Amino acid sequence: MEKWLASWSVNIAIAFTALRTNLMRSILTMLGVLIGVFAVTLAVAVGNGAQVSVMQSINSFGSNMAIIVPEPDNEGGRRSFDRGRLTQRDLRAIEREVPGVIATAPQLRSTLDLVTPGANATTSSVGTTPGYGSITHHPADRGRYITEADVRSAARVLVLGRTTAETLFGEFDPVGESVRVDGVPFQVIGLLEEKGSTFGTDNDDTVVMPISTMRQRFVGDTLPGPDDLQLAFAGFEEGASLVQGKIDITNVLKDRYRVRDGEINPFRVRTTQEFMEESQFITGILQAVLVAIASISLLVGGIGIMNIMLVSVTERTREIGLRMALGAKRSDIRNQFLVEAAVLCVLGGAVGLALAWLAGTALTAYADFPVPIGVGVAIGSLIFSAVIGLAFGGYPAVRASRLSPIEALRTE
Amino acid sequence: MMATPATPRTATDQPLIETRKLVKSYNLGGETIHAVNGVSLSIERGEYVAIMGTSGSGKSTFMNMIGCLDVPTSGQVLIDGTPTASMSSDELASLRNEKIGFVFQQFNLLARTSSIDNVAVPLIYAGIDKAERRERAIAKLRDMGLGDRLLNTPAKLSGGQQQRVAIARALVTEPLVLLADEPTGALDTRTSEEIMAIFEKLNAAGITVIVVTHEDEIADHAKRRIEFRDGKVIEDRLVKNRTVASAHAEAEGV
Numbered sequence: 001m002e003k004w005l006a007s008w009s010v011n012i013a014i015a016f017t018a019l020r021t022n023l024m025r026s027i028l029t030m031l032g033v034l035i036g037v038f039a040v041t042l043a044v045a046v047g048n049g050a051q052v053s054v055m056q057s058i059n060s061f062g063s064n065m066a067i068i069v070p071e072p073d074n075e076g077g078r079r080s081f082d083r084g085r086l087t088q089r090d091l092r093a094i095e096r097e098v099p100g101v102i103a104t105a106p107q108l109r110s111t112l113d114l115v116t117p118g119a120n121a122t123t124s125s126v127g128t129t130p131g132y133g134s135i136t137h138h139p140a141d142r143g144r145y146i147t148e149a150d151v152r153s154a155a156r157v158l159v160l161g162r163t164t165a166e167t168l169f170g171e172f173d174p175v176g177e178s179v180r181v182d183g184v185p186f187q188v189i190g191l192l193e194e195k196g197s198t199f200g201t202d203n204d205d206t207v208v209m210p211i212s213t214m215r216q217r218f219v220g221d222t223l224p225g226p227d228d229l230q231l232a233f234a235g236f237e238e239g240a241s242l243v244q245g246k247i248d249i250t251n252v253l254k255d256r257y258r259v260r261d262g263e264i265n266p267f268r269v270r271t272t273q274e275f276m277e278e279s280q281f282i283t284g285i286l287q288a289v290l291v292a293i294a295s296i297s298l299l300v301g302g303i304g305i306m307n308i309m310l311v312s313v314t315e316r317t318r319e320i321g322l323r324m325a326l327g328a329k330r331s332d333i334r335n336q337f338l339v340e341a342a343v344l345c346v347l348g349g350a351v352g353l354a355l356a357w358l359a360g361t362a363l364t365a366y367a368d369f370p371v372p373i374g375v376g377v378a379i380g381s382l383i384f385s386a387v388i389g390l391a392f393g394g395y396p397a398v399r400a401s402r403l404s405p406i407e408a409l410r411t412e
Numbered sequence: 413m414m415a416t417p418a419t420p421r422t423a424t425d426q427p428l429i430e431t432r433k434l435v436k437s438y439n440l441g442g443e444t445i446h447a448v449n450g451v452s453l454s455i456e457r458g459e460y461v462a463i464m465g466t467s468g469s470g471k472s473t474f475m476n477m478i479g480c481l482d483v484p485t486s487g488q489v490l491i492d493g494t495p496t497a498s499m500s501s502d503e504l505a506s507l508r509n510e511k512i513g514f515v516f517q518q519f520n521l522l523a524r525t526s527s528i529d530n531v532a533v534p535l536i537y538a539g540i541d542k543a544e545r546r547e548r549a550i551a552k553l554r555d556m557g558l559g560d561r562l563l564n565t566p567a568k569l570s571g572g573q574q575q576r577v578a579i580a581r582a583l584v585t586e587p588l589v590l591l592a593d594e595p596t597g598a599l600d601t602r603t604s605e606e607i608m609a610i611f612e613k614l615n616a617a618g619i620t621v622i623v624v625t626h627e628d629e630i631a632d633h634a635k636r637r638i639e640f641r642d643g644k645v646i647e648d649r650l651v652k653n654r655t656v657a658s659a660h661a662e663a664e665g666v
Contacts, residue, residue: 010536021524322520325481326581327509327537329502406482409520 007332008339015340018312026344029308033348033385034355036298041356041373041381043294046363047287048377049370054279057198058272062137064236066245068094068253069268070229086253086267087227088129088211091234093256098248100240105132106229108214114158114168114207115180121167125181125207127214133192135235138203143175143190146210150189154212156181159190163204184217242271298384301348302392309341309396320400321408334401341393342386349385353378426493427454428588428620429478434487436473436643447473449643450487455622457588460615462631462651463624465640472593474640475624479512479591480504492588509537513582517594519574521566521581527553528562531581538585552580556610572603579610589620596630608633629655 019026070086091104108127114120126132129151133139140159150157158179165174165188174188186209195203220226236245246269253259253267313320320333328336357378360371436448448470455461465471476482477489480496489496491511496504508514521530531549540548553562556576566574575595582590592611596604612633615621623634631637632655639647 007536007539017524318520319522322516322522323533323537324505325479325508325514326534327505327585329505329537331502332505332537404482406476409481409516 008335011336011339012343014336015343018316018340019343022312025308029304030344030348030351032301032304033298033345033388034301034352036294036301036388037349037352037381037385038356038359039294039297040291040384041353041377042359042371043290044287044377044381045356045360045371045373046369047283047290048372048374049364050283050286051280052370052372054283055276058275058279060137060195060198060203061272062135062233062235063272064238064240064242065135066234066236066242066249066269066271068232068234068249069270070231071266071268085224085257086229086232087225088229089227090253090256091229091232094234094249094252097252098234098245100236100245101234101249102237103131103135103235105129105135105233105235106211107132107231107233108211108219108223109230110214110218112181112207112218114164116168116177119168119170121164121205123161123164123205123207125209125214125218127209127211127219129211131235132208132233135233138192138195140190141193142173143188145190146208151210151212154216155210156184156186156213157189157209158186159192159208160188161192161204161206162194163202164207165191167205182218242273246271246274298388302345302388305341305344305389306392306396308344309337309393310399312340313337313396313400317400317403317408317411320403321405321411324403324405325409330401333403334397337397337400338390338393341397342389345385345389345393346382349382349388352385353381356381426490428457428459428492429622430454430488430490430493431474431478432488432490434474434477434489435485436470436477436482437485446643448477448484451643451645452487453638453645453648455589455620457620458615458618459620459622460611460633460635461620461622462634462637463622463640464626464628464631464637464647466626469640470643471624471640473643475591475593475622478622479514480508505537509534509585511588513579513585513587513590515575515578515582515590515592515595517597519566519571519578519598521574521577523567524565526563526565527558527569527577527580530566530577531584534581534585548584549580552584553577555583556580570603571599572606575599575603575607576610579607583614583619587619589622590614592621592623594625595623596625596627604630 068086088106091106095101095104105128110125110127111122112125113122128146130145130147133145139145143159145159146155146157149155158181160168160174168174168179169177175190177188179186179188192204192206192208197203215223215226223230234245234249236242249269250265250267254265257266259265323333353373357373360373363369363371431454432452434448434451435446437444437446439445451474463471463475473482477484478491480489480491484497491507496507499507522533528546528549531552532545535545535548550562553559556579558573558576558580561569561573561577566577569577579590590611595611596607599607608630611621611623615635621634623630625631632651635651635654637647637649637651638645
């Protein structure tokens, strides 16, 4: 073991001497690997960052919920009657019958014009019930949220998102102020917590009001019946299986609407888990494509290593012959050149990794996009560059070791 | 790391080097050239042999084969009684490392490498640790009168000094035989005398020395003279009127 270590340390010393001897050439060769490792590392990190950022966005909407969308069955000109509709009675049934569901919330949505004496805003507005805030992780942190009493009385009250509040009132505290919505006066009762934006959509540019108010005043005539919903949310308790939850919700709804097996299901139930899996799949593809493109530069770098090692073997044929005459075995010669290639690659790889880390840090700081280069990625890219060295240095090294001592010594 | 060969170093009943019907032939454009053509001879321990011949006589090819650098077309080379024909390349490498010291016409030192590191190269392949390598290299360099040139690179040494570094390198593994191929070919007359004096001293100390040369003045230092022509030995005799260079060289302060 000790001798084994000693012989490798000698090989590394020989490699550094050889690389120093042709310093400029060594640096240029290293540059190829450097760019390759830089590109691959950054591609992996960007992919990971995309994944992280998608996860964060999905989590910010509530990590444990199902979304239920009615899909009216208009196939073959049949009238849909009760098929493909969703009402608050269905939600109460889901709350009652599906294990793990802690709350449900309906949603009616409409784009409304909001006007104050000094300003106006056109905002995507939500009509819902009090549970909505907690299921979607978007409660009020100033004033208050809508209550059951507001829903029962179809109160003309609004909870404003931060962006909407700022558009309408600027720095001024809007709680208690009045806003005209499509000409009807409403009172602002609270402000929603600030949430930031996801995928370029500003989550703070929104308004929440009681579902009854939304139905009576703005969207009632667009719905098939007086109790219909556009969609609904079901929040599950921590640790509940969303796969089972989705099946249970579907079964409850099938039961209530007497959907027989084999018939097209007039509801679509989607869970946050599915969104996560899908987006993981998509960001996974994105990452694979990025890494594949970046790998081409690493491949070119590897070919550069092979080229230089072949030149080095040719130039040093006489030295190889001498070493063989003095007692070097084939494996000694092979290892000497393998180590030289690996040293080139690992040095290039280390600098490439350092630059990728700098670029990642800069992107994270200034482009507001997480580019995490973890310990795993760092170690992985160093091992990868060593493997590149061994793979592309292998052929020249074996070629050197196969030289006949006397042929090599005779070379001028 | 090193496998000790089965044959002990003290197998004194065997010739040090023995060749049996040694042949080396090349195929040049369909025509077979016999560089060495059936040479059988033996060299005992302690001999000082000059191998003579003109260019193309086969003397260098012969030396490469007895040095285990080249493989015979047919025939046998026995080193210390051990046939080499069936040895693997690794076994041959160990044999060269332990039993044979090479000195070349062009010195063949590693450029940009200190005298110590040059001399220590064979010890690397013998699996000797760094401290001992250094110690033994310094000792051999001192023996060669280079105690004040330990850290010089070849570029900072004269031709004679470079060849003495090369001799130190050849001797550092304590080999049985020193094989020198035209060792003075790149040196002036006076320096050549110095090198020959070193060979004489080494031989006097019991090391077998084989020198390949085409110069009579160099061959005259040896005790035995083997002359090659067209791949065959045409003369093999003991030298009567030896030139003794050591007295002359010692006067010069070597």
